Amino acid sequence: MEFSWPVRVYIEDTDAGGIVYYVNYLKFMERARTEFLRHLGHDHADMIEQGSMFVVHSLDAKYKAPARLDDQLRVSVAVQQLKAGSVVFLQRVFRQGDSKVLAESNIKVACVDTENMKPQAMPEEMKAALKNYFSD
Amino acid sequence: MEFSWPVRVYIEDTDAGGIVYYVNYLKFMERARTEFLRHLGHDHADMIEQGSMFVVHSLDAKYKAPARLDDQLRVSVAVQQLKAGSVVFLQRVFRQGDSKVLAESNIKVACVDTENMKPQAMPEEMKAALKNYFSD
Amino acid sequence: MEFSWPVRVYIEDTDAGGIVYYVNYLKFMERARTEFLRHLGHDHADMIEQGSMFVVHSLDAKYKAPARLDDQLRVSVAVQQLKAGSVVFLQRVFRQGDSKVLAESNIKVACVDTENMKPQAMPEEMKAALKNYFSD
Amino acid sequence: MEFSWPVRVYIEDTDAGGIVYYVNYLKFMERARTEFLRHLGHDHADMIEQGSMFVVHSLDAKYKAPARLDDQLRVSVAVQQLKAGSVVFLQRVFRQGDSKVLAESNIKVACVDTENMKPQAMPEEMKAALKNYFSD
Secondary structure: OOEEEEEEOOHHHEOOOOEEOOOHHHHHHHHHHHHHHHHOOOOHHHHHHOOEEEEEEEEEEEEOOOOEOOOEEEEEEEEEEEOOOEEEEEEEEEEOOOOOEEEEEEEEEEEEEOOOOOEOOOOHHHHHHHHHHEOO | OOEEEEEEOOHHHEOOOOEEOOOHHHHHHHHHHHHHHHHOOOOHHHHHHOOEEEEEEEEEEEEOOOOEOOOEEEEEEEEEEEOOOEEEEEEEEEEOOOOOEEEEEEEEEEEEEOOOOOEOOOOHHHHHHHHHHEOO | OOEEEEEEOOHHHEOOOOEEOOOHHHHHHHHHHHHHHHHOOOOHHHHHHOOEEEEEEEEEEEEOOOOEOOOEEEEEEEEEEEOOOEEEEEEEEEEOOOOOEEEEEEEEEEEEEOOOOOEOOOOHHHHHHHHHHEOO | OOEEEEEEOOHHHEOOOOEEOOOHHHHHHHHHHHHHHHHOOOOHHHHHHOOEEEEEEEEEEEEOOOOEOOOEEEEEEEEEEEOOOEEEEEEEEEEOOOOOEEEEEEEEEEEEEOOOOOEOOOOHHHHHHHHHHEOO
């Protein structure tokens, strides 16, 4: 399975090149990731209440084609790698109804204890839920 | 009539105070304004094709109560003042399902010629449509 | 007296119109305000240690002429109004070496208790220092 | 040789976690890269006049330790790889006066023709200048 989230391009997202500022795709991807986790029943407040949170450990990004003002984008989320305390998400940005990848990123997030920021295993049910979203 | 647009608060929108960074409400309001104009049939591309665009002339903002991470907000758009070449929008930010105003702004936008950036009358049909959205 | 802070325009600050995104002038102004308070001996950490912080209560902004990529700007800070628990700053954005105002804002910040966010008198020495920066 | 640029952390750069929002390090790095190229005599305007510009092709980023509000950072720029039409920059973020890396990124930028966005060799003198900044 794969999860997707719609993102509209507003002026705030563009730069003087007339296209989406490359840094902002990472914001779009985080919005999709956040909604994905919410969809699985784990929003930030929920996780924090249970004493854990995700932090971004590392990422890579490839920029293939530009998105523009007013574009309606679709940002996908899939699981690339799953360990006890970390997940690597594969995320892609498309124009709605088009299969051409505009930008792509692998983002490794680690589960940490909110008190001391030390690595922590993620909740079992979250891990079980994430298993359904492995990328092919 | 009034137009409203939903905005979710993501980490990108917050600051070290744990709340939405006050500058970002203006981005939320622009998203709502953009969707409002799109709803009326005038997205950016459309207007630019006709040789005109809106630029922000001035604004004020009042901050009344903070929005927080994961909040689902509702951003309203109404017309405060309408002239041949400019509109003052009244925009308010609420938490979804709540009538308490978190932030409020009057934003004056002016219609300009895309070639020379000189003031220009806005399209008649846009003006007619905007008349239906006067704030009470 | 007046305090000024240099700000360079980078791609992150621009929008598809090829100019500085109007919302971002407020960030430039906050940088200048922050450096002004640091110059007076009150950075955020300092104030918070003493149990108080400034929050933005309201603002207005006028946009007069656009700044562009690579521009070297100068952002001024002066005091417009000074009360026990609040200050109105007058801030202006210029191109370095030019007296033409590109954007201008009056920004009211209120001193609050960091614990309960209730209004609080600002430190006496800060108030005394601010008096030297009244705008003419 | 290595080039460094100072960056101060303002409220706009932080998130609800009380630290610099991870996406924003990429903005800090671009500021340093831009100043580096300006230092070599090639600002954006200059390059565009000559019909070429740099676009970000891909990047990776590793987050090692958080920067906080009011921190004075130092962002370094070195050349990792140099080809006719592209450069990979190695960039690191430190706290001023400290050698501990907070964040690190390899960023590949490609030189393109401003007209058709097709790959282009970069100016010879720029390439010659970049050779002096190879990372060890």
